[in-house]
Structure formats: C-alpha cells, structure tokens
Amino acid sequence: MTVRLVKGSDYYVISPLINDWWNGRQMSDLLPKLFFDHFKNTSFIVEEEGEIIGFLIGFLSQSYSNEAYIHFVGIHPEYRGKGIGRQLYNQFFDVIKQSGRNIVRCVTSPVNKASIAYHTKMGFEIEQWNKDNQDKVLFVKYLN
Template sequence: MRYRTIQESDYEYVIERLNSWWGGRNMADMLPRLFFTYFHESSFICIDEEKIVGFLVGFVSDSVKDTGYVHFVGVDPEYRHSNIARTLYSMFFQYCKVKDVTAVKCVTSDVNKASIAFHQKIGFEASGCDDKGNPVVALNYDGPGEHRVLFELQLGRL
C-alpha cells in the first residue's frame, strides 16, 4: 500500500463508493468536490495497487488559530483494521505540526460507535463526558436531528 496527497481526480472514485462504505448511509452530500480541489495539500489517500482504499480530508483553519480540522475519514470496509485510518491521521498530524498547529479537531455522528471508539483510541478527547465516561453528544450540532460528538487532540501529547 502507498500513501499520497489527494488529487482532484480521486474524487469520482471516492464519491461513487462512499455510501456503500458506510453501509448504505447517505454520506456523499457531506463530501463535496471542493475538498479535493482546494484542500489537496492537507488531505491524504491510501492506495492498494490501483484501488483507493482510504482517505482523510483535513485542513488548517484560517479562523481558529493553531487548529487543524479533519472533515472526513473513510476506509473501504475490506481494509478496516489495517491501520490505514491511523496512518492517514498520522500524516495529517505531521502536516499540521509543520504548519505550527497545536490542536486537531473533528466531529463524528453520535450513532457511529466505531468512529467514537477509534478516535478515543488514537488520543482524541471528547469535549465532555457524562458520569459514566461516555462522550457527551452535542445535540443538533449540524442541524435538526444531526447530533455529533466533538473531539480534540493536542498534538503536543503525541
């Protein structure tokens, strides 16, 4: 497997498979082409032979000083548990460090328990936890009924 920055030409391959990678959930609306066009230096893909098997779309914020943001991460279900997402995140963290970023943020759906567990495993902390240690959900964060768990990772802790 090899890794490189995203190119605009990767968009069609990814978008055609995105919903199936999420078990039929409609995710394509959350990943417009603009991310592959304007954020390709800070976004990465994993390729196995000629097949894209994982990607991370991220950027350094122009508005929030010293902060990077991961907008979307996806791995082909056949390749999960192969450290692809972890490697993509590591590449983004390295990119951020070069840009003097100190924190990386992301959000995930409150129903995506695997994503919540993964982000916690690689060092992200939820914005808050209940008395049982479960991440607090930000209700209606992305609109009515679109609840999210907010995560942050301090790069100095890596």
C-alpha cells in the first residue's frame, strides 16, 4: 500500500466509484473535480498494486488560520477495517500541523452510523447534531 497526494486525473477514476462505494447513495455530486485540482497538498490517495483503494479530500481553511476541514473520505468496501482510514486521517493531521493548524472539522449524515462511530473513535467530538434542517452531524477534533 502506498499513500500519495491526489492529482487532477484521480477525479476520473474516483468519481465513477463513489456511488458504488456508498451502496448506491448518490454521493458523487458532493465531490466535484475542483477539489482534485485545488487541494492537492492536503488530499491523499491510497493505492495497492496501482488500484485506488482509498482517498481523503481535505483543505486548510482560508477564513480560520488554525483550522482545516476534511471534505470527503472514501475506502473501497473490500478494504474497510484495515486501518486505511486511520492512515489517511493521520497523514492529513501531520500535514495540517506542519501548517500551524490544530483544529479539524468535518460533517456526516445521521444515516451514516458507521461514519459517526468512526469519527468518535478517532477522537472527534460531535459539535452539533442538526436534526431539524437537512440532518447533519458536525464534528471537531483538537490536535495536540
């Protein structure tokens, strides 16, 4: 397994896979190509034998100088539970700490119970659970 920075062409490989990786949920519209073009230094791909098996798309906040945001993370269903997500998150944490950031934010849907459990296991706190308006679970993690 190798971890590398994303490149623009990765979009064309990942985009057709996203809905399948999310069991048919329509998720691909949430990850336009601009993320692959403009956040290359803070977004990562995991490959095994040349196949993309995981990715993390994140960026440094332009508005809050001590914050970063994880926009999208995906792990091929056959590779879940093998530490790939943790590896991607830790890679992101290392990069943002080098940029002087110590707060990480992300969001998930309440229907994604696995994501909620995963983020709390990774040390994220639920900052807000907005049940009334387009259900969202907002997470925050403070890095040491």
